[in-house]
Amino acid sequence: MAKLLSENFYKEMGKLEPRYPSKVALLLPALHEAQKETGWLPPEIMEEIGTYIGIHPAQVREVASFYTMYNLKPVGKYHLKICTNVACCLRGSEELVDHCKKKFGIELGETTPDKKFTLMEEECLGACGTAPAMMLNDDYHENLTVQGLDKILDGLK
Ligand code: FES
Incomplete structure (x- = not known):
């Protein structure tokens, strides 16, 4: 699957990774960084985050849907x-x-x-x-x- 998130996303994650106890712990910052790029979190972005972190996309969605700060549909300017x-x-x-x-x-x-x-x-x-x-x-x-x-x-x- 072609990557949708930018090189910058992966660069930022690479910088954060040593500061977190595990890759799974990067999930919230990854969602935050991805949303900065795309404005919201479509399923294919959550899938990409899941692949990067090493968890099922359903787990990514569970977390993203728990917090109101993550947009699960497009939002206005x-x-x-x-x-x-x-x-x-x-x-x-x-x-x-x-x-x-x-x-x-x-x-x-x-x-x-x-x-x-x-x-x-x-x-x-x-x-x-x-x-x-x-x-x-x-x-x-x-x-x-x-x-x-x-x-x-x-x-x-
Ligand atoms: S009730 Fe706490 S900020 Fe509105």
């Missing part, structure tokens, strides 16, 4: 993950979700037709003290209001 856990919910995150649904015309878990925005709800992001919190791609946004959220979204190209 801007991936919004709004925390709807208790602290954020009490501080208005459901209003933020509803606002995004209306603004983008999509439901949770969906991507806008222009592939610009994906909207997801997220479990606790560890920012309960500054709830409500959201991740926009890899960046945190906290103490959000509908107005603050609009300002962030309107600044995106």
Whole structure:
């Protein structure tokens, strides 16, 4: 099977390998690195990771599907993950979700037709003290209001 992951992926894994007790322990960083390249983790990429690590692709999928940070389907250019856990919910995150649904015309878990925005709800992001919190791609946004959220979204190209 032709390799889909880049030379850089294998180079990065080669650098990390000596720091891990076993190759299996590299699974999470491998998923992370692969997702950086492809934006999400299609089955053929998980198969390639399984081959590299030496485990069955089903085991790769089991792990990838456990963590919400791994995308099992394509996501938009801007991936919004709004925390709807208790602290954020009490501080208005459901209003933020509803606002995004209306603004983008999509439901949770969906991507806008222009592939610009994906909207997801997220479990606790560890920012309960500054709830409500959201991740926009890899960046945190906290103490959000509908107005603050609009300002962030309107600044995106
Ligand atoms: S409950 Fe939202 S960050 Fe913890």
